[in-house]
Amino acid sequence: MAFTKRPDGRKFDEMRPMKAEVGVIPNADGSAMFAFGDTIAIAAVYGPKSLHPQHLQNPEKGIIRCVYDMLSFSVTERKRPGPSRRSSEISKVTEWALSPVIQLNQFPNTVVDIHIMILQANASTRCAGINAAALALAHAGLPMTEFVSAVSIGKVDDKIVVDVIKEEEDYKDGEGSTDIPVAMLSNSKKISLLQLDGKIAPERMKEVIEAAEKACEEIYKVQIEALKKIKEE
Amino acid sequence: MEISNLTKERIRKSLKENKRFDSRGLLEFRDIKVETGVSKNAEGSARVRIGNTDIIAGVKMNVAEPYPDSQDEGVMTTTVELLPLSSPEFEPGPPKIEAIELARIIDRGIRESGFIDFKKLCIKEGEKVWMIFIDIFSLNNDGNLLDAAGIAAVAALLSAKMPKYDEKEEKVKFGELTEKGIPLTDAVPFNLTFHKVGESIILDPKKEEEESSEGRLSVAFSNGKKLFINAMQKGNEKPLSKEEVMNIIEEGTKKFKELFKKVHK
Numbered sequence: 001m002a003f004t005k006r007p008d009g010r011k012f013d014e015m016r017p018m019k020a021e022v023g024v025i026p027n028a029d030g031s032a033m034f035a036f037g038d039t040i041a042i043a044a045v046y047g048p049k050s051l052h053p054q055h056l057q058n059p060e061k062g063i064i065r066c067v068y069d070m071l072s073f074s075v076t077e078r079k080r081p082g083p084s085r086r087s088s089e090i091s092k093v094t095e096w097a098l099s100p101v102i103q104l105n106q107f108p109n110t111v112v113d114i115h116i117m118i119l120q121a122n123a124s125t126r127c128a129g130i131n132a133a134a135l136a137l138a139h140a141g142l143p144m145t146e147f148v149s150a151v152s153i154g155k156v157d158d159k160i161v162v163d164v165i166k167e168e169e170d171y172k173d174g175e176g177s178t179d180i181p182v183a184m185l186s187n188s189k190k191i192s193l194l195q196l197d198g199k200i201a202p203e204r205m206k207e208v209i210e211a212a213e214k215a216c217e218e219i220y221k222v223q224i225e226a227l228k229k230i231k232e233e
Numbered sequence: 234m235e236i237s238n239l240t241k242e243r244i245r246k247s248l249k250e251n252k253r254f255d256s257r258g259l260l261e262f263r264d265i266k267v268e269t270g271v272s273k274n275a276e277g278s279a280r281v282r283i284g285n286t287d288i289i290a291g292v293k294m295n296v297a298e299p300y301p302d303s304q305d306e307g308v309m310t311t312t313v314e315l316l317p318l319s320s321p322e323f324e325p326g327p328p329k330i331e332a333i334e335l336a337r338i339i340d341r342g343i344r345e346s347g348f349i350d351f352k353k354l355c356i357k358e359g360e361k362v363w364m365i366f367i368d369i370f371s372l373n374n375d376g377n378l379l380d381a382a383g384i385a386a387v388a389a390l391l392s393a394k395m396p397k398y399d400e401k402e403e404k405v406k407f408g409e410l411t412e413k414g415i416p417l418t419d420a421v422p423f424n425l426t427f428h429k430v431g432e433s434i435i436l437d438p439k440k441e442e443e444e445s446s447e448g449r450l451s452v453a454f455s456n457g458k459k460l461f462i463n464a465m466q467k468g469n470e471k472p473l474s475k476e477e478v479m480n481i482i483e484e485g486t487k488k489f490k491e492l493f494k495k496v497h498k
Contacts, residue, residue: 077301085333092330099470180465190472194450196465197341202454202486205462209475 002174003157007167008037013211015151015163015218020131020226022139030140032226034132036163038122043132045140048110062107066095068129070118090126091116097130097150097183097193103143112142123166124152127181130193135223139230149219150183150193153208155200160207162215175199182212186220189213235322241445245431248442255439260484262437265496267384269392276410277393281385283437285375287319290367290385292393292415296356296405297364307354307363311340313370313382320374320440334468338424339369339383341464342453346422349390353416361403363395365415376443379451383424384496390415420457421497424464425488426450427481429471434481436488447471450481454489 006012016037025031028044035041051057068091072081094116102112114136116129127150134148154164157174164179171177178198184191191209200208244254251259263284272278277292297308313336315323328336343349354363367389369382395413397406428438428446438446448471453464462482467473473481 085337088330088333089337092334093467096468096470100472185472188472188474190474191467191478192472194465194467194473194478196462198345199347199461199463201459202462202482205482206479209478213475 003159003171006161008165012159012161013214015215016165018219018222020135020222022135022226022230028136028140030136030138030142032132032135032139034128034135034223036124036128037165038120039124039128040119041116041125041128041132042119043114043116043129043136045112045114045133045136045142047112047140048107048142049113051109051111057109059108060105062104062110062112064095064099064102064104064112064114066091066098066114066116066133068094068116068126070121070125074118074121090129093193093195094126094130094133098133098137098148100190100192101134101144101146101148101185102137103145106143112137123164123169124181126150127152127183130183131219131223135226138227146188147186147220147223148183148192149186149216149223150181151212151215151219153180153182153212153215154178155180155198155204155208160204160211162211180208180212182209182216184213184216186216236441236444240441244442244445245433248430248433248435253435254441259433260436260488262492265384267388267496269388274408275389276396277389277391277415279385279388279392280372281381281388283377283381284439285373286377286381287373288369288371288378288381288385290369290382290389292389293366293368294393294396294405295364295366296361296398296403299355299359299362303351304359305355305362306351307349307365309340309344309349309351309365309367311336311343311367311369311386313339314368315371315374315378319371323371323374334466335379335382336369338379338451338453338464338466339367339386342383342422342424342455343367343386343390345463346420346453346455346461347418347457348387348420348422348455350416350418356398365390374440376438376440377426379426380424380437383422383453387421387423390417418457420455420461421493422453422455422463423489423492423496424451424453425485425492427452427485429473429477434477448473450478452482452485454485456489456493460486460489
């Protein structure tokens, strides 16, 4: 059967309802929550602080360290607590997605720690994590050249959809499912995260990037609204 | 030892003038040599050299329980070890993120291409399936281990023979191979990794070029009935513009066809 309707009734280019809130962890220098529907991520930023052991320090610029993980009960089948190969890879790509916008050259010899935790998962967790982390970095007052927003684009059967859910990720009929997380910078529109997992003809990638750009603009608006709220308080 | 900023600057400058230190074109590969059957006790094995980069991949098989979400399919795992003997910057100990990322990129390219016919690796639904281990070890790192690892993994799979299986004992007879190969399809996957060095985009970097690379994009293609992209991974800190990404995909499609003819005989 062809994929003609999304399981939750959304249009192909429609995001799930988004939620963003800044300042959810009082101890952190910056923190935020970001949700795509049932997928909820929180992020906390500590730093810039001095980096130990000393030989890891970079006298030219600060470094960032990112740790992504999921609560053991955030998924249907319990996830064994602690880091896995999957979470180490996501931590690294998240670091790469965020680092271009942070002006780390102002903080030599320091480290900025970013911790991301998924509280509840229904696909797109790394993107929700990046969105929360970008907010937390801004909340921490780190100088940023521009903002980062991330979305997972999917190709389900032959349809390009935005913000995929688990059911779409697991779609097996027709051409199956392809998952493409993308992070885009708010002004330069450069791509700082791009992964792909599935099966897609090269000529369809243009559609994917266009869908990602449009979705990231929507996400950026939600992020900015959340940041404006702290100013008012 | 990491190379100096001065050398990096020199590399970026000469690339801007379309020049490489070994006089190759920006998207030109070094010589690729593929040798199979290099480790006798493995079900399949291959050694791939790209210039001075040298990597070895082996396939071992065993019987295991299937995953709960795919009861009638075989299982595959890919590991990469960046051996300290292959480069001064690799240290002994548990795999670090570089090795984990490399293994996961190779794994996705092979898995998503449908190159391995996992359904045919089922022995008894829900109980016993074949498990394929692809283990990759670096022997000498002179850049572009990623693409070399992808070729080595595929060559090892193509050369592999299924081990004998004792149905009564329900055990693998280790050391005894059949004449049958692993069930594979014609969707042969390879990945190509493009690097952004300064303002230039290059393929197959030597070590010093790789160390000067600020952004990279790996694209895994497969060539079955149609050409598909099966996996992508953007790496390193520098972001890429939309045009750069689209260019890489276009050039990658051409290069893949060219490389495919060269490597897959």
